[in-house]
Amino acid sequence: MAGSSKEMEKVLLRTADGGSFVVSRCVAAAMVAISCEVEAGEGEREGGILVPNVTRPVLAKILRFLHIHVEMAPSLYPITLERFDKEFLNVSVDFLYHILLAAYHLKIVSLRDLVCQKVADMMKGKSIDEIRTTFNIPNEYTAEEMAKITKKYPWIFDQQLDDEKGISVEKDKNIENEGTSKGKHKRTADELGSVEKDNHIENKKGTNREEEIHVESKEGASTGKDKQIEDKEEREGARRRRHSE
Amino acid sequence: MGENKSVGKRWEDMETDVLVKIFKQLNMIELGPVSQVCRSWCLACSDPLIWNALDFGLLKSNFIQTRASPYIWVDDWSDRRLTQLLRVAMGISRGNVACMIFHFNLYMKDEHLTYISERSPHLKRLVMPAWNRITKNGICQAIRRWSELESMTMPTIAHPPYIMEEIGKNCKNFSELKIMGSFDAQFATAIAAHLPNLKVLSLRCSRVAKEAILYLLNCLEHLEVLNIAHCMLFDGPMLHPGRRQSLRELDHTVHEKAARLREFYHCQSLSCIACQRMIADEGLMRWYRYEECFWRQDEISSLDLGDYGKLFDAKCETNARERPPLRRDREIRL
Numbered sequence: 001m002a003g004s005s006k007e008m009e010k011v012l013l014r015t016a017d018g019g020s021f022v023v024s025r026c027v028a029a030a031m032v033a034i035s036c037e038v039e040a041g042e043g044e045r046e047g048g049i050l051v052p053n054v055t056r057p058v059l060a061k062i063l064r065f066l067h068i069h070v071e072m073a074p075s076l077y078p079i080t081l082e083r084f085d086k087e088f089l090n091v092s093v094d095f096l097y098h099i100l101l102a103a104y105h106l107k108i109v110s111l112r113d114l115v116c117q118k119v120a121d122m123m124k125g126k127s128i129d130e131i132r133t134t135f136n137i138p139n140e141y142t143a144e145e146m147a148k149i150t151k152k153y154p155w156i157f158d159q160q161l162d163d164e165k166g167i168s169v170e171k172d173k174n175i176e177n178e179g180t181s182k183g184k185h186k187r188t189a190d191e192l193g194s195v196e197k198d199n200h201i202e203n204k205k206g207t208n209r210e211e212e213i214h215v216e217s218k219e220g221a222s223t224g225k226d227k228q229i230e231d232k233e234e235r236e237g238a239r240r241r242r243h244s245e
Numbered sequence: 246m247g248e249n250k251s252v253g254k255r256w257e258d259m260e261t262d263v264l265v266k267i268f269k270q271l272n273m274i275e276l277g278p279v280s281q282v283c284r285s286w287c288l289a290c291s292d293p294l295i296w297n298a299l300d301f302g303l304l305k306s307n308f309i310q311t312r313a314s315p316y317i318w319v320d321d322w323s324d325r326r327l328t329q330l331l332r333v334a335m336g337i338s339r340g341n342v343a344c345m346i347f348h349f350n351l352y353m354k355d356e357h358l359t360y361i362s363e364r365s366p367h368l369k370r371l372v373m374p375a376w377n378r379i380t381k382n383g384i385c386q387a388i389r390r391w392s393e394l395e396s397m398t399m400p401t402i403a404h405p406p407y408i409m410e411e412i413g414k415n416c417k418n419f420s421e422l423k424i425m426g427s428f429d430a431q432f433a434t435a436i437a438a439h440l441p442n443l444k445v446l447s448l449r450c451s452r453v454a455k456e457a458i459l460y461l462l463n464c465l466e467h468l469e470v471l472n473i474a475h476c477m478l479f480d481g482p483m484l485h486p487g488r489r490q491s492l493r494e495l496d497h498t499v500h501e502k503a504a505r506l507r508e509f510y511h512c513q514s515l516s517c518i519a520c521q522r523m524i525a526d527e528g529l530m531r532w533y534r535y536e537e538c539f540w541r542q543d544e545i546s547s548l549d550l551g552d553y554g555k556l557f558d559a560k561c562e563t564n565a566r567e568r569p570p571l572r573r574d575r576e577i578r579l
Contacts (some may be wrong), residue, residue: 005467041504041506086566093256097255097256097259100259100263101259101260101263104260104262104263112263112266113266116263116266118269119267119272119442120267120268120270121270123267123271123278123279124271124273124275125275126278127278128278128281128282130280131278131279132283135255135256135257135282136255137255137256137257137282137286138257138283139283139284140257140284141283149281150337153281153333155334189430
């Protein structure tokens with residue numbers, strides 16, 4: 001915990017591109033990837049610890065985060081930390097990329113998770129093209145491939161629900177047993193016509209038990225008349241409201 | 246500003262581990278466009294870590310009860326919506342779903358079952374408490390495709406032997422079963438005959454014939470965990486509602502036989518809420534009356550369903566509930 005004298009000892013951290021930082025031991029140890037070296041006292045030696053996979057500006061940013069979250073956190077309100085986090089991640093997408101990669105390699109779980117959440121939030125509600133623009137990702141699909149995707153996953157492009165007659169197997173190419181599944185699908189459709197025979201609730205030999213199970217499925221499924229009426233009213237109400245909008 | 250302008254390493258080249266952690270924050274509707282941004286993202290979107298548990302516990306059918314078999318009628322729109330959602334999930338997951346959970350008021354048809362069983366060949370766990378609209382053939386075919394199935398939660402059905410046989414034949418790693426509803430000697434016989442390696446069984450909040458329990462405790466050598474908490478127990482092998490009183494307490498024979506189990510859950514207490522509800526509902530728990538998390542609970546930790554997860558969250562549920570504008574389909578008159 002920050003505060004004990006050992007924790008407050010200073011260690012030297014360096015980056016491959018010439019950056020050099022003096023920070024508290026506890027901050028350095030928060031980077032789990034180098035915590036062994038920190039514990040072994042390497043940070044106090046003249047050369048300090050060379051932090052891999054990170055450049056000067058990125059490490060500076062990360063150390064700022066750790067300073068707040070490790071050293072200052074005990075004396076800060078949670079809301080202050082939240083505000084800090086929000087402002088902290090208000091950077092370009094490129095910089096975010098480097099922070100995320102560094103947090104991942106340096107094994108700083110809290111920062112990594114924070115950036116992951118931020119990046120995820122940046123994807124919500126966007127179309128494919130908008131996401132590509134946001135993250136500077138070039139479109140690697142040909143026009144043909146995009147047309148296939150549009151056909152295969154129409155719901156991605158916000159198209160209306162097709163009036164599907166059951167699930168069409170032909171559209172999906174990504175199943176291994178596609179060849180057999182068509183046949184099976186056909187058989188199922190035929191069988192649906194004679195569902196009484198195959199129904200797991202056999203009502204040929206009407207037994208007491210059969211009644212019992214029927215009661216079960218009724219009850220287990222749901223409701224007494226009351227709920228049905230409630231549901232009905234709710235639906236009527238909703239329908240009325242929609243029509244009046 | 247000091248940003249690196251290094252060429253080559255960009256978001257499309259981000260480590261898969263990291264991408265998976267990002268994508269785990271998104272629900273399946275949000276994952277749709279993300280999965281088509283580029284090939285590496287498409288692969289990351291189908292990662293098993295994301296599809297470890299596909300929990301549709303917030304999704305219910307629009308249904309009414311009917312007097313004739315199958316006693317449930319679901320409107321067309323519900324079926325089509327379910328189809329749509331399953332397409333999204335199966336499309337993005339590319340065969341990597343390990344566990345699927347459905348609500349007890351989600352009544353799917355054979356075609357839905359066929360669809361998901363074809364596209365999730367590595368499924369290990371299925372929670373499907375409503376079989377009203379599924380045929381014997383439908384469920385058997387699905388079981389045949391799920392050779393890696395290890396755990397299933399199912400409702401009580403009239404004639405269990407066929408399904409137990411199918412599981413026994415096709416699912417070599419099957420070890421965990423939960424039954425919701427009632428449990429009698431016929432069920433027990435079927436399990437003993439076809440699932441001799443069963444390790445975990447939960448019957449919580451069901452009507453149970455005591456003889457059935459004793460029979461299983463005798464026959465299932467590998468049984469390690471048994472949950473009969475909050476069950477309404479009856480003497481004898483069969484269950485006949487209204488003809489006899491339920492047992493007030495469990496006698497020593499069951500306790501003795503259960504002593505060898507690693508875990509044995511039993512509760513018959515008038516001060517226990519679940520037990521009180523069983524009494525109020527006369528042994529057939531009406532889950533819809535109680536809080537949503539109640540049916541998802543189980544004293545056995547591997548069977549407890551916990552939170553809903555991110556894939557189908559409240560936002561998806563709200564979106565799914567809004568009916569599309571009136572088109573060619575008839576308005577359903579109730």
